[in-house]
Amino acid sequence: xxxxxxxxxxxxxxxxxxEPGEVSVSELAKKLSVKLPTVTSMIKKLSVKKMVSYAPYxxxxxxxxxxxxxxxxxxxHRLAELFLVKILKLGxxxxxxxxxxLEHVNSDRFYNRIDELLGFPKxxxxxxxxxxxxxxxxSQKSIPLSQAxxxxxxxxxxxxxxxxxxxxxxxxxxLQIGDQITVKxxxxxxxxxxxxxxxxxxxxxxxxxxxxxxxxx
Amino acid sequence: xxxxxxxxxxxxxxxxxxEPGEVSVSELAKKLSVKLPTVTSMIKKLSVKKMVSYAPYxxxxxxxxxxxxxxxxxxxHRLAELFLVKILKLGxxxxxxxxxxLEHVNSDRFYNRIDELLGFPKxxxxxxxxxxxxxxxxSQKSIPLSQAxxxxxxxxxxxxxxxxxxxxxxxxxxLQIGDQITVKxxxxxxxxxxxxxxxxxxxxxxxxxxxxxxxxx
DNA sequence: AATAAATGTTAGATTAATCTAACATTTTAA
DNA sequence: TTAAAATGTTAGATTAATCTAACATTTATT
Ligand SMILES: [Mn+2]
Ligand SMILES: [Mn+2]
Ligand SMILES: [Mn+2]
Ligand SMILES: [Mn+2]
Numbered sequence: 001x002x003x004x005x006x007x008x009x010x011x012x013x014x015x016x017x018x019e020p021g022e023v024s025v026s027e028l029a030k031k032l033s034v035k036l037p038t039v040t041s042m043i044k045k046l047s048v049k050k051m052v053s054y055a056p057y058x059x060x061x062x063x064x065x066x067x068x069x070x071x072x073x074x075x076x077h078r079l080a081e082l083f084l085v086k087i088l089k090l091g092x093x094x095x096x097x098x099x100x101x102l103e104h105v106n107s108d109r110f111y112n113r114i115d116e117l118l119g120f121p122k123x124x125x126x127x128x129x130x131x132x133x134x135x136x137x138x139s140q141k142s143i144p145l146s147q148a149x150x151x152x153x154x155x156x157x158x159x160x161x162x163x164x165x166x167x168x169x170x171x172x173x174x175l176q177i178g179d180q181i182t183v184k185x186x187x188x189x190x191x192x193x194x195x196x197x198x199x200x201x202x203x204x205x206x207x208x209x210x211x212x213x214x215x216x217x
Numbered sequence: 218x219x220x221x222x223x224x225x226x227x228x229x230x231x232x233x234x235x236e237p238g239e240v241s242v243s244e245l246a247k248k249l250s251v252k253l254p255t256v257t258s259m260i261k262k263l264s265v266k267k268m269v270s271y272a273p274y275x276x277x278x279x280x281x282x283x284x285x286x287x288x289x290x291x292x293x294h295r296l297a298e299l300f301l302v303k304i305l306k307l308g309x310x311x312x313x314x315x316x317x318x319l320e321h322v323n324s325d326r327f328y329n330r331i332d333e334l335l336g337f338p339k340x341x342x343x344x345x346x347x348x349x350x351x352x353x354x355x356s357q358k359s360i361p362l363s364q365a366x367x368x369x370x371x372x373x374x375x376x377x378x379x380x381x382x383x384x385x386x387x388x389x390x391x392l393q394i395g396d397q398i399t400v401k402x403x404x405x406x407x408x409x410x411x412x413x414x415x416x417x418x419x420x421x422x423x424x425x426x427x428x429x430x431x432x433x434x
Numbered sequence: 435a436a437t438a439a440a441t442g443t444t445a446g447a448t449t450a451a452t453c454t455a456a457c458a459t460t461t462t463a464a
Numbered sequence: 465t466t467a468a469a470a471t472g473t474t475a476g477a478t479t480a481a482t483c484t485a486a487c488a489t490t491t492a493t494t
Contacts, residue, residue: 005451025472038452040473045450057459057472087304088330101322107315113305222481242442255482257443262480274442274489436494443488450480458473464466 002049004104007073008032009042010051011103013060014070022059071135076111077103078124078131081162083114085125092125092177093167126167127158127177127214145183145193145210153182154215161212173203175213219266221321224290225249226259227268228320230277231287239276288352293328294320295341295348298379300331302342309342309394310384343384344375344394344431362400362410363427370399371432378429390420392430 002010012031016023029039047054051066062070080102084095105111112133115121122138123129131137142157156179159170174197175181184202185194191207205213219227229248233240246256264271268283279287297319301312322328329350332338339355340346348354359374373396376387387393391414401419402411408424422430 003450026470034451035453036472037454037474042451084327088327088334090326090330094326098322098324098327101324105315105318107318109307109311110301110305110315113307117305220480243440251481252483253442254444254484259481438491438493440491441489443486445486446484448481448483450482451478452480453478454476456473456475459471461468461470463468 001069001106002046002051005042006046006049006051007069007104009046010062010066010070011073011077013052013062014067014074017062023061024059028060068135071131071137073103075131075133075135076105078128079111079114079118079121081124081126082118082121082130086118091167091171092162093164093171095125096162097164123158125177126162127156128160128162140216142214142216145195145205145213145215146191146207148183148193148215150183150186152217153180154217155180156213157216158214159212160214166209166212169209170213173197173205174199174201181215218286218323219263219268222259223263223266223268224286224321226263227279227283227287228290228294230269230279231284231291234279240278241276245277285352288348288354290320292348292350292352293322295345296328296331296335296338298341298343299335299338299347303335308384308388309379310381310388312342313379314381340375342394343379344373345377345379357433359431359433361428362412362422362430362432363408363424365400365410365432367400367403369434370397371434372397373430374433375431376429377431383426383429386426387430390414390422391416391418398432
Protein backbone atom coordinates (compact mmCIF):
# COMPACT_ATOMS: atom_id res chain seq x y z
CA UNK A 1 0.00 0.00 0.00
CA UNK A 2 1.39 3.31 -1.06
CA UNK A 3 0.06 6.80 -0.41
CA UNK A 4 -3.38 7.83 -1.57
CA UNK A 5 -1.74 9.57 -4.53
CA UNK A 6 0.27 6.51 -5.48
CA UNK A 7 -2.85 4.37 -5.29
CA UNK A 8 -4.65 6.70 -7.66
CA UNK A 9 -1.80 6.53 -10.16
CA UNK A 10 -1.67 2.72 -10.00
CA UNK A 11 -5.40 2.35 -10.46
CA UNK A 12 -5.42 4.77 -13.40
CA UNK A 13 -2.43 3.19 -15.10
CA UNK A 14 -4.09 -0.20 -14.77
CA UNK A 15 -7.35 1.01 -16.27
CA UNK A 16 -5.51 2.64 -19.17
CA UNK A 17 -3.48 -0.53 -19.73
CA UNK A 18 -6.70 -2.41 -20.49
CA GLU A 19 -7.28 -0.21 -23.52
CA PRO A 20 -5.35 -1.00 -26.70
CA GLY A 21 -1.93 0.60 -27.11
CA GLU A 22 0.80 1.74 -24.74
CA VAL A 23 0.06 3.72 -21.60
CA SER A 24 1.55 7.15 -22.25
CA VAL A 25 2.63 9.88 -19.88
CA SER A 26 0.31 12.41 -21.52
CA GLU A 27 -2.70 10.11 -21.29
CA LEU A 28 -2.02 9.61 -17.59
CA ALA A 29 -1.50 13.33 -17.01
CA LYS A 30 -4.86 14.04 -18.64
CA LYS A 31 -6.74 11.42 -16.65
CA LEU A 32 -5.23 12.56 -13.36
CA SER A 33 -5.48 16.26 -14.15
CA VAL A 34 -1.81 16.93 -13.49
CA LYS A 35 0.97 18.23 -15.72
CA LEU A 36 3.42 16.03 -17.63
CA PRO A 37 6.46 16.48 -15.35
CA THR A 38 4.36 15.48 -12.35
CA VAL A 39 3.64 12.16 -14.01
CA THR A 40 7.26 11.60 -15.03
CA SER A 41 8.37 12.13 -11.47
CA MET A 42 5.71 9.85 -9.98
CA ILE A 43 6.37 7.13 -12.56
CA LYS A 44 10.01 7.11 -11.49
CA LYS A 45 8.93 6.64 -7.91
CA LEU A 46 6.53 3.83 -8.79
CA SER A 47 9.26 2.27 -10.88
CA VAL A 48 11.64 2.21 -7.89
CA LYS A 49 8.85 0.53 -5.93
CA LYS A 50 8.53 -2.05 -8.73
CA MET A 51 4.89 -1.18 -9.39
CA VAL A 52 5.59 -0.25 -13.01
CA SER A 53 8.47 -0.79 -15.38
CA TYR A 54 9.70 2.23 -17.23
CA ALA A 55 12.46 3.54 -19.46
CA PRO A 56 12.52 7.19 -20.66
CA TYR A 57 10.42 7.83 -23.77
CA UNK A 58 9.13 4.25 -23.72
CA UNK A 59 5.57 3.68 -22.48
CA UNK A 60 4.57 2.70 -18.97
CA UNK A 61 4.02 -0.99 -18.22
CA UNK A 62 2.64 -2.47 -15.03
CA UNK A 63 4.48 -5.19 -13.18
CA UNK A 64 2.68 -8.17 -11.64
CA UNK A 65 3.07 -6.45 -8.29
CA UNK A 66 1.45 -3.31 -9.69
CA UNK A 67 -1.44 -5.24 -11.22
CA UNK A 68 -2.11 -6.98 -7.94
CA UNK A 69 -2.18 -3.66 -6.12
CA UNK A 70 -4.45 -2.13 -8.79
CA UNK A 71 -6.90 -5.03 -8.59
CA UNK A 72 -7.07 -4.69 -4.83
CA UNK A 73 -8.00 -1.01 -5.15
CA UNK A 74 -10.51 -1.72 -7.91
CA UNK A 75 -12.04 -4.49 -5.80
CA UNK A 76 -12.52 -2.04 -2.94
CA HIS A 77 -13.93 0.61 -5.26
CA ARG A 78 -16.52 -1.70 -6.80
CA LEU A 79 -17.51 -3.37 -3.55
CA ALA A 80 -18.00 0.12 -2.12
CA GLU A 81 -20.17 1.17 -5.06
CA LEU A 82 -22.39 -1.89 -4.80
CA PHE A 83 -22.68 -1.47 -1.05
CA LEU A 84 -23.73 2.15 -1.51
CA VAL A 85 -26.44 1.16 -3.97
CA LYS A 86 -27.67 -2.04 -2.33
CA ILE A 87 -27.42 -1.24 1.36
CA LEU A 88 -27.48 2.55 1.54
CA LYS A 89 -29.93 2.89 -1.37
CA LEU A 90 -27.97 5.56 -3.20
CA GLY A 91 -28.29 5.99 -6.97
CA UNK A 92 -25.82 4.37 -9.38
CA UNK A 93 -24.98 7.84 -10.66
CA UNK A 94 -23.78 9.16 -7.30
CA UNK A 95 -21.74 6.27 -5.89
CA UNK A 96 -18.55 6.57 -7.92
CA UNK A 97 -17.51 9.78 -6.24
CA UNK A 98 -17.93 8.32 -2.77
CA UNK A 99 -16.19 5.09 -3.80
CA UNK A 100 -13.22 7.18 -4.93
CA UNK A 101 -12.76 7.95 -1.25
CA LEU A 102 -13.73 4.57 0.21
CA GLU A 103 -11.35 2.64 -2.07
CA HIS A 104 -8.45 4.01 0.00
CA VAL A 105 -9.72 2.64 3.31
CA ASN A 106 -7.18 0.15 4.56
CA SER A 107 -8.97 -2.72 6.27
CA ASP A 108 -9.38 -6.23 4.95
CA ARG A 109 -11.89 -6.97 7.70
CA PHE A 110 -14.04 -4.07 6.50
CA TYR A 111 -14.06 -5.08 2.84
CA ASN A 112 -14.43 -8.80 3.44
CA ARG A 113 -17.50 -8.14 5.59
CA ILE A 114 -19.01 -5.93 2.92
CA ASP A 115 -18.29 -8.66 0.36
CA GLU A 116 -20.03 -11.16 2.64
CA LEU A 117 -22.98 -8.87 3.35
CA LEU A 118 -23.50 -8.47 -0.41
CA GLY A 119 -23.28 -12.22 -0.99
CA PHE A 120 -19.89 -12.20 -2.77
CA PRO A 121 -21.18 -10.28 -5.80
CA LYS A 122 -19.61 -10.63 -9.25
CA UNK A 123 -20.40 -7.16 -10.62
CA UNK A 124 -20.73 -3.55 -9.43
CA UNK A 125 -23.78 -1.31 -10.09
CA UNK A 126 -22.36 -0.39 -13.49
CA UNK A 127 -21.93 -4.00 -14.54
CA UNK A 128 -18.16 -3.98 -14.09
CA UNK A 129 -16.67 -7.18 -12.63
CA UNK A 130 -15.53 -7.21 -9.01
CA UNK A 131 -12.14 -8.90 -8.51
CA UNK A 132 -12.20 -11.54 -5.75
CA UNK A 133 -9.90 -11.53 -2.70
CA UNK A 134 -7.11 -13.00 -4.81
CA UNK A 135 -7.49 -10.43 -7.56
CA UNK A 136 -9.22 -12.83 -9.92
CA UNK A 137 -11.69 -11.22 -12.32
CA UNK A 138 -14.51 -13.04 -14.09
CA SER A 139 -15.12 -11.06 -17.23
CA GLN A 140 -18.19 -11.48 -19.36
CA LYS A 141 -18.13 -11.73 -23.11
CA SER A 142 -19.96 -8.66 -24.36
CA ILE A 143 -19.57 -5.98 -27.01
CA PRO A 144 -20.11 -2.23 -27.16
CA LEU A 145 -23.59 -1.25 -28.29
CA SER A 146 -21.90 0.67 -31.10
CA GLN A 147 -20.97 -2.69 -32.62
CA ALA A 148 -24.29 -4.49 -32.22
CA UNK A 149 -26.12 -5.33 -35.46
CA UNK A 150 -29.22 -3.47 -36.56
CA UNK A 151 -32.27 -5.52 -35.69
CA UNK A 152 -30.59 -7.46 -32.88
CA UNK A 153 -32.09 -7.60 -29.41
CA UNK A 154 -29.47 -7.22 -26.71
CA UNK A 155 -29.20 -6.86 -22.94
CA UNK A 156 -27.27 -4.01 -21.33
CA UNK A 157 -24.56 -5.70 -19.27
CA UNK A 158 -22.30 -2.82 -18.29
CA UNK A 159 -21.32 0.79 -18.76
CA UNK A 160 -17.63 1.67 -18.98
CA UNK A 161 -17.97 5.11 -17.44
CA UNK A 162 -19.42 5.64 -14.01
CA UNK A 163 -19.34 9.40 -13.73
CA UNK A 164 -22.45 11.30 -12.71
CA UNK A 165 -22.80 13.30 -15.91
CA UNK A 166 -22.93 10.19 -18.09
CA UNK A 167 -25.20 8.19 -15.78
CA UNK A 168 -27.60 11.09 -15.32
CA UNK A 169 -27.84 11.09 -19.11
CA UNK A 170 -28.69 7.37 -19.15
CA UNK A 171 -31.18 7.92 -16.32
CA UNK A 172 -32.92 10.59 -18.41
CA UNK A 173 -33.19 8.07 -21.27
CA UNK A 174 -34.53 5.46 -18.81
CA LEU A 175 -31.67 3.03 -19.41
CA GLN A 176 -30.46 0.57 -16.73
CA ILE A 177 -28.17 -2.44 -16.41
CA GLY A 178 -30.15 -5.55 -17.41
CA ASP A 179 -32.50 -3.75 -19.79
CA GLN A 180 -33.38 -5.59 -23.00
CA ILE A 181 -33.19 -3.24 -25.99
CA THR A 182 -33.42 -3.55 -29.75
CA VAL A 183 -31.09 -1.84 -32.22
CA LYS A 184 -33.32 0.02 -34.68
CA UNK A 185 -30.91 2.00 -36.81
CA UNK A 186 -27.22 2.94 -36.97
CA UNK A 187 -26.20 6.25 -38.54
CA UNK A 188 -23.21 5.96 -40.80
CA UNK A 189 -22.47 9.67 -40.56
CA UNK A 190 -21.94 10.22 -36.83
CA UNK A 191 -22.08 6.73 -35.31
CA UNK A 192 -25.26 7.44 -33.38
CA UNK A 193 -27.67 4.57 -32.75
CA UNK A 194 -31.46 4.47 -32.42
CA UNK A 195 -32.81 1.86 -30.06
CA UNK A 196 -36.15 0.61 -28.84
CA UNK A 197 -36.05 0.65 -25.08
CA UNK A 198 -37.71 -1.56 -22.45
CA UNK A 199 -40.94 0.49 -22.65
CA UNK A 200 -41.01 0.15 -26.50
CA UNK A 201 -40.06 3.77 -27.03
CA UNK A 202 -37.52 4.78 -29.66
CA UNK A 203 -34.49 6.69 -28.40
CA UNK A 204 -31.46 8.12 -30.13
CA UNK A 205 -28.05 7.64 -28.53
CA UNK A 206 -24.89 9.43 -29.68
CA UNK A 207 -21.69 7.64 -30.55
CA UNK A 208 -20.05 8.80 -27.31
CA UNK A 209 -22.86 7.09 -25.46
CA UNK A 210 -23.14 3.80 -27.38
CA UNK A 211 -19.41 3.13 -27.20
CA UNK A 212 -19.70 3.21 -23.40
CA UNK A 213 -22.67 0.84 -23.16
CA UNK A 214 -21.78 -2.85 -23.33
CA UNK A 215 -24.34 -5.44 -24.28
CA UNK A 216 -24.70 -9.21 -24.59
CA UNK A 217 -26.90 -11.15 -26.97
CA UNK B 218 -13.31 21.03 5.53
CA UNK B 219 -9.58 21.18 5.77
CA UNK B 220 -7.00 18.52 4.96
CA UNK B 221 -7.02 15.14 6.66
CA UNK B 222 -4.24 16.39 8.93
CA UNK B 223 -6.13 19.54 9.87
CA UNK B 224 -9.21 17.47 10.63
CA UNK B 225 -7.22 15.28 12.98
CA UNK B 226 -5.85 18.31 14.82
CA UNK B 227 -9.31 19.85 15.17
CA UNK B 228 -10.86 16.66 16.47
CA UNK B 229 -8.04 16.12 18.94
CA UNK B 230 -8.09 19.71 20.19
CA UNK B 231 -11.83 19.44 20.69
CA UNK B 232 -11.55 16.21 22.66
CA UNK B 233 -8.82 17.68 24.84
CA UNK B 234 -10.87 20.82 25.40
CA UNK B 235 -13.55 18.72 27.10
CA GLU B 236 -11.11 17.76 29.84
CA PRO B 237 -10.48 20.26 32.64
CA GLY B 238 -7.75 22.83 32.09
CA GLU B 239 -6.26 24.57 29.08
CA VAL B 240 -5.35 22.70 25.90
CA SER B 241 -1.56 22.85 25.75
CA VAL B 242 0.80 22.46 22.84
CA SER B 243 2.64 19.60 24.55
CA GLU B 244 -0.57 17.70 25.27
CA LEU B 245 -1.56 17.96 21.62
CA ALA B 246 1.89 16.94 20.43
CA LYS B 247 1.71 13.85 22.62
CA LYS B 248 -1.77 12.82 21.43
CA LEU B 249 -0.88 13.31 17.77
CA SER B 250 2.60 11.78 18.07
CA VAL B 251 4.34 14.78 16.59
CA LYS B 252 6.97 17.16 17.98
CA LEU B 253 6.23 20.49 19.62
CA PRO B 254 7.22 22.78 16.70
CA THR B 255 4.95 20.82 14.39
CA VAL B 256 2.02 21.67 16.62
CA THR B 257 2.98 25.33 16.94
CA SER B 258 3.09 25.64 13.19
CA MET B 259 -0.23 23.86 12.60
CA ILE B 260 -1.93 25.88 15.35
CA LYS B 261 -0.90 29.06 13.58
CA LYS B 262 -2.45 27.75 10.40
CA LEU B 263 -5.68 26.76 12.14
CA SER B 264 -5.71 30.14 13.82
CA VAL B 265 -5.57 31.91 10.44
CA LYS B 266 -8.49 29.73 9.37
CA LYS B 267 -10.36 30.82 12.52
CA MET B 268 -10.71 27.26 13.78
CA VAL B 269 -8.84 28.06 17.00
CA SER B 270 -7.84 31.21 18.79
CA TYR B 271 -4.26 31.43 19.88
CA ALA B 272 -1.67 33.76 21.31
CA PRO B 273 1.94 32.62 21.92
CA TYR B 274 2.47 30.87 25.27
CA UNK B 275 -1.27 31.05 26.01
CA UNK B 276 -3.27 27.86 25.63
CA UNK B 277 -5.26 26.83 22.56
CA UNK B 278 -8.98 27.63 22.46
CA UNK B 279 -11.49 26.48 19.88
CA UNK B 280 -13.71 28.96 18.09
CA UNK B 281 -17.38 28.24 17.40
CA UNK B 282 -16.39 27.46 13.83
CA UNK B 283 -13.79 24.99 15.06
CA UNK B 284 -16.24 23.30 17.43
CA UNK B 285 -18.76 22.88 14.67
CA UNK B 286 -16.15 21.29 12.44
CA UNK B 287 -14.98 19.01 15.27
CA UNK B 288 -18.52 17.85 16.00
CA UNK B 289 -19.06 17.04 12.36
CA UNK B 290 -15.97 14.83 12.33
CA UNK B 291 -16.92 13.20 15.63
CA UNK B 292 -20.42 12.55 14.30
CA UNK B 293 -18.97 10.79 11.28
CA HIS B 294 -16.56 8.81 13.45
CA ARG B 295 -19.24 7.56 15.81
CA LEU B 296 -21.80 6.82 13.10
CA ALA B 297 -19.09 4.83 11.33
CA GLU B 298 -18.29 2.86 14.48
CA LEU B 299 -21.91 1.98 15.12
CA PHE B 300 -22.42 1.03 11.50
CA LEU B 301 -19.40 -1.27 11.65
CA VAL B 302 -20.75 -3.00 14.75
CA LYS B 303 -24.44 -3.13 13.87
CA ILE B 304 -24.40 -3.72 10.13
CA LEU B 305 -21.00 -5.26 9.43
CA LYS B 306 -20.93 -7.21 12.72
CA LEU B 307 -17.43 -6.19 13.69
CA GLY B 308 -16.35 -6.13 17.34
CA UNK B 309 -16.45 -2.93 19.41
CA UNK B 310 -12.71 -3.31 19.98
CA UNK B 311 -11.79 -3.19 16.27
CA UNK B 312 -14.01 -0.42 14.91
CA UNK B 313 -12.19 2.66 16.18
CA UNK B 314 -9.24 2.15 13.86
CA UNK B 315 -11.45 1.83 10.79
CA UNK B 316 -13.56 4.81 11.88
CA UNK B 317 -10.38 6.88 12.06
CA UNK B 318 -10.30 6.49 8.29
CA LEU B 319 -14.01 6.69 7.56
CA GLU B 320 -14.45 9.91 9.54
CA HIS B 321 -12.63 11.75 6.74
CA VAL B 322 -15.01 10.65 4.00
CA ASN B 323 -16.65 13.76 2.60
CA SER B 324 -20.26 12.98 1.74
CA ASP B 325 -23.31 14.16 3.59
CA ARG B 326 -25.46 11.76 1.56
CA PHE B 327 -23.32 8.85 2.76
CA TYR B 328 -23.49 9.73 6.43
CA ASN B 329 -27.11 10.75 6.47
CA ARG B 330 -28.05 7.40 4.93
CA ILE B 331 -26.02 5.53 7.52
CA ASP B 332 -27.72 7.60 10.23
CA GLU B 333 -31.10 6.66 8.76
CA LEU B 334 -30.18 2.98 8.35
CA LEU B 335 -29.21 2.89 12.02
CA GLY B 336 -32.42 4.62 13.10
CA PHE B 337 -30.85 7.96 14.11
CA PRO B 338 -28.91 6.48 17.02
CA LYS B 339 -27.96 8.49 20.08
CA UNK B 340 -24.78 6.64 21.09
CA UNK B 341 -21.87 4.78 19.50
CA UNK B 342 -20.75 1.23 20.46
CA UNK B 343 -18.69 2.65 23.33
CA UNK B 344 -21.61 4.59 24.77
CA UNK B 345 -20.37 7.95 23.53
CA UNK B 346 -23.07 10.33 22.26
CA UNK B 347 -23.46 10.88 18.52
CA UNK B 348 -23.92 14.56 17.58
CA UNK B 349 -26.92 15.12 15.31
CA UNK B 350 -26.73 16.79 11.86
CA UNK B 351 -26.65 20.20 13.52
CA UNK B 352 -23.88 19.23 15.90
CA UNK B 353 -26.18 18.92 18.89
CA UNK B 354 -25.07 16.39 21.50
CA UNK B 355 -27.35 14.77 24.08
CA SER B 356 -25.07 13.90 26.95
CA GLN B 357 -26.08 11.53 29.69
CA LYS B 358 -25.49 12.22 33.36
CA SER B 359 -23.08 9.56 34.51
CA ILE B 360 -19.94 9.24 36.63
CA PRO B 361 -16.68 7.33 36.35
CA LEU B 362 -16.78 3.93 38.04
CA SER B 363 -13.84 5.13 40.14
CA GLN B 364 -16.26 7.49 41.90
CA ALA B 365 -19.16 5.09 42.47
CA UNK B 366 -19.90 4.21 46.10
CA UNK B 367 -19.07 0.81 47.54
CA UNK B 368 -22.23 -1.28 47.64
CA UNK B 369 -23.95 0.59 44.83
CA UNK B 370 -25.34 -1.20 41.81
CA UNK B 371 -24.65 0.66 38.60
CA UNK B 372 -25.00 0.24 34.83
CA UNK B 373 -22.07 0.67 32.45
CA UNK B 374 -23.10 3.50 30.13
CA UNK B 375 -19.88 4.31 28.29
CA UNK B 376 -16.13 3.90 28.04
CA UNK B 377 -13.99 6.94 27.38
CA UNK B 378 -11.31 5.10 25.45
CA UNK B 379 -12.06 3.09 22.35
CA UNK B 380 -8.66 1.66 21.54
CA UNK B 381 -8.24 -2.05 20.94
CA UNK B 382 -5.86 -2.70 23.84
CA UNK B 383 -8.30 -1.31 26.39
CA UNK B 384 -11.40 -2.93 24.91
CA UNK B 385 -9.70 -6.32 24.57
CA UNK B 386 -8.99 -5.99 28.29
CA UNK B 387 -12.67 -5.33 29.04
CA UNK B 388 -13.66 -8.21 26.74
CA UNK B 389 -11.41 -10.53 28.73
CA UNK B 390 -13.19 -9.40 31.90
CA UNK B 391 -16.53 -9.95 30.19
CA LEU B 392 -17.62 -6.32 30.52
CA GLN B 393 -19.98 -4.63 28.03
CA ILE B 394 -22.01 -1.45 27.64
CA GLY B 395 -25.32 -1.90 29.49
CA ASP B 396 -24.00 -4.42 32.01
CA GLN B 397 -25.31 -4.05 35.56
CA ILE B 398 -22.47 -4.36 38.10
CA THR B 399 -22.05 -3.93 41.84
CA VAL B 400 -19.16 -2.12 43.49
CA LYS B 401 -17.74 -4.52 46.06
CA UNK B 402 -14.62 -2.79 47.33
CA UNK B 403 -12.41 0.20 46.61
CA UNK B 404 -8.70 0.09 47.44
CA UNK B 405 -7.42 3.26 49.06
CA UNK B 406 -3.83 2.46 48.13
CA UNK B 407 -3.94 2.18 44.32
CA UNK B 408 -7.47 3.19 43.39
CA UNK B 409 -8.37 -0.26 42.11
CA UNK B 410 -11.98 -1.42 42.42
CA UNK B 411 -13.49 -4.85 42.89
CA UNK B 412 -16.85 -5.42 41.24
CA UNK B 413 -19.43 -8.16 40.92
CA UNK B 414 -20.14 -8.59 37.25
CA UNK B 415 -23.27 -9.64 35.40
CA UNK B 416 -22.51 -13.33 35.95
CA UNK B 417 -22.03 -12.73 39.72
CA UNK B 418 -18.30 -13.20 39.54
CA UNK B 419 -15.93 -10.89 41.40
CA UNK B 420 -13.38 -9.06 39.29
CA UNK B 421 -10.65 -6.61 40.14
CA UNK B 422 -10.21 -3.53 37.95
CA UNK B 423 -7.21 -1.19 38.15
CA UNK B 424 -7.54 2.55 38.58
CA UNK B 425 -6.57 3.14 34.93
CA UNK B 426 -9.53 0.97 33.97
CA UNK B 427 -12.22 2.26 36.35
CA UNK B 428 -11.55 5.89 35.49
CA UNK B 429 -12.38 5.07 31.87
CA UNK B 430 -15.64 3.24 32.59
CA UNK B 431 -18.64 5.51 33.08
CA UNK B 432 -21.71 4.32 34.92
CA UNK B 433 -25.20 5.47 35.83
CA UNK B 434 -27.25 4.55 38.87
C1' DA C 435 14.66 35.77 44.50
C1' DA C 436 17.66 32.85 41.90
C1' DT C 437 18.03 28.76 39.52
C1' DA C 438 16.46 24.73 37.30
C1' DA C 439 12.97 22.32 34.78
C1' DA C 440 9.31 22.32 31.77
C1' DT C 441 7.08 24.18 28.07
C1' DG C 442 6.78 26.80 23.79
C1' DT C 443 8.74 29.32 19.66
C1' DT C 444 11.80 30.38 15.76
C1' DA C 445 14.92 29.14 12.16
C1' DG C 446 16.19 26.22 8.86
C1' DA C 447 16.16 21.51 6.68
C1' DT C 448 13.52 17.48 4.61
C1' DT C 449 10.03 14.81 1.95
C1' DA C 450 5.93 14.26 -1.05
C1' DA C 451 3.43 16.12 -4.66
C1' DT C 452 2.83 19.53 -7.44
C1' DC C 453 4.02 23.48 -10.79
C1' DT C 454 6.50 26.41 -14.83
C1' DA C 455 10.19 27.09 -18.01
C1' DA C 456 13.61 25.24 -20.73
C1' DC C 457 15.40 21.52 -23.23
C1' DA C 458 15.29 16.69 -25.61
C1' DT C 459 13.26 13.07 -28.22
C1' DT C 460 9.95 11.03 -31.09
C1' DT C 461 6.34 11.29 -34.40
C1' DT C 462 3.97 13.46 -38.17
C1' DA C 463 3.81 15.82 -42.23
C1' DA C 464 5.46 18.77 -45.57
C1' DT D 465 14.28 13.86 -45.43
C1' DT D 466 14.06 17.79 -43.22
C1' DA D 467 10.86 20.95 -40.52
C1' DA D 468 7.12 21.26 -37.42
C1' DA D 469 4.26 19.34 -33.93
C1' DA D 470 3.61 16.42 -30.25
C1' DT D 471 5.30 14.19 -26.46
C1' DG D 472 8.49 13.53 -22.64
C1' DT D 473 12.38 14.95 -19.41
C1' DT D 474 15.21 17.93 -16.44
C1' DA D 475 15.92 21.75 -13.45
C1' DG D 476 14.38 24.52 -10.12
C1' DA D 477 10.49 26.59 -7.32
C1' DT D 478 6.34 26.00 -4.22
C1' DT D 479 3.26 24.21 -0.51
C1' DA D 480 1.98 21.10 3.29
C1' DA D 481 3.57 18.62 7.04
C1' DT D 482 7.07 17.19 9.37
C1' DC D 483 11.78 17.25 11.84
C1' DT D 484 16.19 18.97 14.83
C1' DA D 485 18.76 22.53 17.04
C1' DA D 486 18.82 26.73 19.24
C1' DC D 487 16.56 30.15 21.79
C1' DA D 488 12.63 32.22 24.81
C1' DT D 489 9.21 32.12 28.28
C1' DT D 490 6.75 30.27 32.04
C1' DT D 491 6.45 27.42 36.07
C1' DA D 492 8.41 24.90 39.84
C1' DT D 493 11.98 24.26 43.33
C1' DT D 494 15.30 25.33 46.05
MN1 LIG E 1 -16.52 3.93 -10.02
MN1 LIG F 1 -18.44 1.22 -11.17
MN1 LIG G 1 -13.45 5.84 18.13
MN1 LIG H 1 -16.35 5.31 20.02
